[in-house]
Amino acid sequence: MASLSGDSWADRVGQFVDAHYGSITGKARLYVIDQNLALHLPAPPGRVLDVGGGAGNQSIPLARRGYEVTILDPSRSMLQRAGEVLESEPPDVAGRVTLVPGRGQDAPRLLAPGSYGAVLCHGVLMYLDDSAPLVSALATMVATGGIVSVVTKNRATLAIGPARRGDWKAAHAAFNATGEVNRLGLETRAETVNEVESLFAANGIKPIEWFGVRLFTDHWEGPEPMPEAEPDILAVELMASRRDPYRGFSRLFHVVGRKQAQPEGGPEGR
Numbered sequence: 001m002a003s004l005s006g007d008s009w010a011d012r013v014g015q016f017v018d019a020h021y022g023s024i025t026g027k028a029r030l031y032v033i034d035q036n037l038a039l040h041l042p043a044p045p046g047r048v049l050d051v052g053g054g055a056g057n058q059s060i061p062l063a064r065r066g067y068e069v070t071i072l073d074p075s076r077s078m079l080q081r082a083g084e085v086l087e088s089e090p091p092d093v094a095g096r097v098t099l100v101p102g103r104g105q106d107a108p109r110l111l112a113p114g115s116y117g118a119v120l121c122h123g124v125l126m127y128l129d130d131s132a133p134l135v136s137a138l139a140t141m142v143a144t145g146g147i148v149s150v151v152t153k154n155r156a157t158l159a160i161g162p163a164r165r166g167d168w169k170a171a172h173a174a175f176n177a178t179g180e181v182n183r184l185g186l187e188t189r190a191e192t193v194n195e196v197e198s199l200f201a202a203n204g205i206k207p208i209e210w211f212g213v214r215l216f217t218d219h220w221e222g223p224e225p226m227p228e229a230e231p232d233i234l235a236v237e238l239m240a241s242r243r244d245p246y247r248g249f250s251r252l253f254h255v256v257g258r259k260q261a262q263p264e265g266g267p268e269g270r
Contacts, residue, residue, distance in 0.1 A: 020183070021057050023220065023224060024217050024220055024224055024225055024230065024233060025214065025217050025218065025220050027230065027234065028214050028217040028233065028234060028237045029213055029214050029252070030057055030058060031234045031237070031238065032211070032212075032213050032214065032234075032237050032238050032241045032254075033058060033122060033151060033213060033254055034058065034061065035238055036209075036211045036238075036241060036242070036254055036256070037120070037149055037254075037256070039209070039256075040147050040149075040208060040209070040256045040258075041062075041067075041117075041118055041147065042117045042118065042146070042147075044062075044065050044066030044067045045066050045067065045068060046067055046068070046117040046118065047067070047068045047070070047115060047116045047117050047118075048062055048067045048068065048069045048070070048116060048117065048118045048119075048120065049069075049070045049072060049107070049111065049116040049118070049119045049120065049141055049142075050069060050070065050071045050072065050120045050121075050122075051072050051104040051107060051119060051120065051121040051124065051134075051137075051138060051141075052072070052073055052074075052104055052121055052122070052123065052124035053071035053072065053073055053082070053120065053122075054071075054073055054075070054078040054081075054082070055078050055079075055081040055082045055085060056069075056071050056082040056085055056086075056097065058120065058122055059071055059097075059120065060082065060085060060086070060089070060093075060097060063089075063093050063094075063096040063097045064089070064093050066096075067096065067118075068096050068098075069096060069097045069098070070097075070098045070099075070100060070111065070116075071097065071098070071099050071100065072100045072101075072102055072104060072107055072110070072111065073099075073100075073101065073102075074101065074102060074103045075101075076101055079099045079100075079101060082097075082099055083099060104121060104124060104134045104137055104138070105133050105134050105137050106137075107137045107138075107140070107141050108137055108140045108141065111141065113140045113141055114140070114141065114142070114143050114144070115141070115143060116141050116142055116143060116146060117142075117143055117145075117146045117147070118142070118146055118147045118148075118149065119138045119141050119142040119146070119147075119148050119149070120149045121134065121138055121148070121149070121150050121151075122149070122150070122151040122254075123151055123152070123252075124152075125150065125152040125189070125191065125196075126152050126153045126179075126182075126188040126189050126190065126191075127186070127188060127189075128189070129189070131152075131191065131195075131196070131199055132199060132202075135148075135150070135196075135199040135200065135203055135205075136203050138150070138203075138205075139200075139203035139204055139205050139259065142205075142259045143259065144259050144260070144261050144262075145258065145259060145261075146258070146259050147208070147256055147257065147258050147259070148200065148205050148256070148257050148258075148259065149254065149255075149256050150196055150200075150254070150255050151213060151252055151253070151254045151255075152190070152191055152196065152252065152253065153179075153180075153188055153189070153190040153191065153251070153252055154190060154191075154192075154193075154212075154248075154250060154251060154252055154253045155177075155178060155190035155191055155192050156192065156248060156249075157248075157249055157250065157251055158174040158175075158177050158179075158180055158190055159171045159172075159174040159175050160218075160219075160249070160251075161174075161180070161218075161219055161251075162174055164219050165219075177190075178190060193210050193253055193255060196253075196255045197210070197255060197257075200255065200257040204259060204260050204262065205257035205258065205259055205260070206257055206258050206259075206260050207255060207256075207257045208256050208257055208258055209255075209256050210247075210253055210254060210255045210256070211241040211242060211247055211253065211254040211256075212240060212241045212242075212246060212247030212248065212249070212250025212252070212253055212254070213241060213250050213251065213252035213253060213254050214237065214250055214251050214252055215237065215240045215241075215246055215247075215249055215250045215251070216233075216236060216237060216240065217233065217237060218250070218251040241254075
């Protein structure tokens with residue numbers, strides 16, 4: 001799988017930022033992640049790094065709450081869109097956001113390792129052939145006691161989409177699949193909660209909690225719901241994200257972990 005980098009997103013900014021996040025599907029994703037992330041974020045002010053943060057849909061709202069936010073993304077088109085959003089924000093909010101072009105794997109070279117109270121990486125691992133290098137970089141960037149937040153695609157639910165579409169052959173094949181073509185027409189890779197938690201543990205990040213992301217609104221068909229219905233829809237999605245068995249059936253999952261103090265003397269002292 002070829003990962004997207006640079007301005008490979010240039011032609012997809014409108015499709016992803018406007019169409020996706022403007023739909024109930026995208027709104028549910030943002031809301032559920034935000035609400036569950038808030039359970040573990042240190043109180044503002046604090047420093048947040050959003051790796052692959054794109055146009056800032058998830059992290060600019062954190063700047064409004066008082067966090068100092070750095071958005072690191074390889075797509076200058078995405079960062080340009082984030083800049084356009086910031087132009088309409090109050091000066092104090094815009095002043096708390098820094099936009100940095102670059103890949104997440106290069107974060108330790110581009111930014112200050114160990115200086116962030118929270119490191120977010122939402123919807124990025126699925127575009128990489130191997131999650132390990134990026135998770136290692138995330139762990140390097142977060143301060144001891146800080147949190148790492150990762151959202152990626154749920155391998156356990158790959159058969160649900162084609163089954164809903166009535167494509168039974170594809171649904172049958174998806175039980176043994178490790179990825180799929182997403183709504184943007186891009187090849188994506190899916191993982192399990194255990195795999196991500198194991199990567200966390202291997203990098204000194206203790207898994208705290210995991211959540212589902214988007215169950216009932218996934219593959220939404222028909223017209224968008226009326227605005228007055230949205231609060232109830234989002235409340236149901238949030239409840240499903242935190243309860244078994246519902247969270248396990250979600251299209252995405254969200255893992256939060258905490259950076260542990262290194263044993264005295266470091267690895268050599270063990």
